[in-house]
Amino acid sequence: MKDVIVIGAGIAGLTCAQQLKQAGLNVTIVEKSAGVGGRMATRRLQGTWVDHGAQLISVKSDSFGRFINKLQEKKIVQEWTRNVYQLSASGLRPPEADARHPRYCCPLGMTAIAKYLASELPIVNNTRIVSVSHNESKWQLTTDRQEILETSAIVSTIPAPQFLPVFEEVLAAAPSFLQAVQSVKFSPSVTIMAGYNASNSVPIEWQAIQCVDDPILNWISYDSSKHLDKSDQPVFVYQSSGEFAKQSMEEPDLEIAGKPLLNQVGRLLAKWLASPEWWQVHRWRYALAEESLGVSCLSTSIPLALVCAGDWCAGKNIEAAYHSGIAAAESVIELLKA
Numbered sequence: 001m002k003d004v005i006v007i008g009a010g011i012a013g014l015t016c017a018q019q020l021k022q023a024g025l026n027v028t029i030v031e032k033s034a035g036v037g038g039r040m041a042t043r044r045l046q047g048t049w050v051d052h053g054a055q056l057i058s059v060k061s062d063s064f065g066r067f068i069n070k071l072q073e074k075k076i077v078q079e080w081t082r083n084v085y086q087l088s089a090s091g092l093r094p095p096e097a098d099a100r101h102p103r104y105c106c107p108l109g110m111t112a113i114a115k116y117l118a119s120e121l122p123i124v125n126n127t128r129i130v131s132v133s134h135n136e137s138k139w140q141l142t143t144d145r146q147e148i149l150e151t152s153a154i155v156s157t158i159p160a161p162q163f164l165p166v167f168e169e170v171l172a173a174a175p176s177f178l179q180a181v182q183s184v185k186f187s188p189s190v191t192i193m194a195g196y197n198a199s200n201s202v203p204i205e206w207q208a209i210q211c212v213d214d215p216i217l218n219w220i221s222y223d224s225s226k227h228l229d230k231s232d233q234p235v236f237v238y239q240s241s242g243e244f245a246k247q248s249m250e251e252p253d254l255e256i257a258g259k260p261l262l263n264q265v266g267r268l269l270a271k272w273l274a275s276p277e278w279w280q281v282h283r284w285r286y287a288l289a290e291e292s293l294g295v296s297c298l299s300t301s302i303p304l305a306l307v308c309a310g311d312w313c314a315g316k317n318i319e320a321a322y323h324s325g326i327a328a329a330e331s332v333i334e335l336l337k338a
């Protein structure tokens with residue numbers, strides 16, 4: 001039997017499991033996907049890397065700054081840009097001086113961080129936890145292959161709306177814990193990865209654009225500027241607004257769901273951007289927490305030791321997920337001692 005099973009191999013789950021392993025606990029991560037990284041996601045396309053989840057890393061706290069510095073020394077992370085431009089009805093404008101702080105990227109794609117963290121951790125991939133039960137002393141997790149995994153404690157790092165169908169029933173005796181998770185809402189996102197003919201005149205002044213108050217577009221990344229030496233052709237990533245994604249989430253044809261984003265970027269920035277040589281669409285049903293809970297993680301010992309972690313506890317981004325993972329490790333160690 002395990003001491004702790006961590007559900008999810010995103011940044012929160014990996015950070016948490018690393019801390020638990022260092023504390024000498026017998027820990028395993030169970031991850032539904034074939035890879036690691038969760039929403040820090042990278043696709044291998046046309047011989048290059050394209051980030052279709054998180055686009056960049058910003059740093060607020062000293063401890064996360066030290067983590068990023070360490071990754072910079074290992075050449076996993078590099079500074080990408082200080083200039084996130086703003087696009088609104090009045091046009092494109094550079095950031096104010098106080099918004100010019102470093103944003104980091106990974107030359108081999110965002111998943112490089114997760115791969116580094118995962119390298120010495122026991123991970124069971126391609127395995128989804130579908131239900132949870134317990135007896136007096138241990139949890140029993142059922143996988144989508146109908147295997148039963150036993151553990152003294154669970155750290156779940158899956159987005160709140162995906163946690164509920166799995167855990168709602170066993171948490172009937174912990175109503176305040178359940179209510180906190182139920183209060184968290186996520187917005188979806190439609191993401192386009194698009195490659196263009198190298199003869200197009202690509203921008204030199206900006207790498208990233210935040211779209212202000214646009215009904216369709218929320219974000220534009222000049223993705224190939226993260227790894228210029230590796231890519232012969234310009235590659236861009238477009239992310240939709242939450243409202244647009246809500247409307248196109250159930251559209252069965254991905255190209256139909258994504259085309260309005262291409263049309264919009266062509267209208268707003270440059271006509272050629274509406275006609276890529278190749279493009280792919282990815283839809284995130286749970287992309288960004290609309291409001292976070294404002295706690296580092298959520299813990300309960302009823303019915304047994306359980307901690308929820310992830311960006312949605314502490315914030316809405318990679319740094320928040322990192323801190324939440326560390327807090328979850330501390331919390332589950334306390335619960336196991338009690």
Ligand SMILES: Cc1cc2nc3c(=O)[nH]c(=O)nc-3n(C[C@H](O)[C@H](O)[C@H](O)COP(=O)(O)OP(=O)(O)OC[C@H]3O[C@@H](n4cnc5c(N)ncnc54)[C@H](O)[C@@H]3O)c2cc1C
Nearest residue numbers: 008010011012032038039054055056129310311317318321
């Ligand atoms: C389109 C988009 C753009 C973003 N842009 C940025 C950005 O520029 N900067 C930034 O800081 N943040 C950004 N974010 C947010 C950032 O990606 C997240 O805050 C962070 O990656 C969350 O990490 P996490 O570990 O909490 O969750 P996740 O990365 O979601 O990890 C949860 C893991 O759990 C797994 N899982 C789910 N259910 C189960 C189950 N039942 N059984 C087993 N495994 C399961 C999932 O496959 C996943 O790997 C963006 C997110 C998206 C989607």
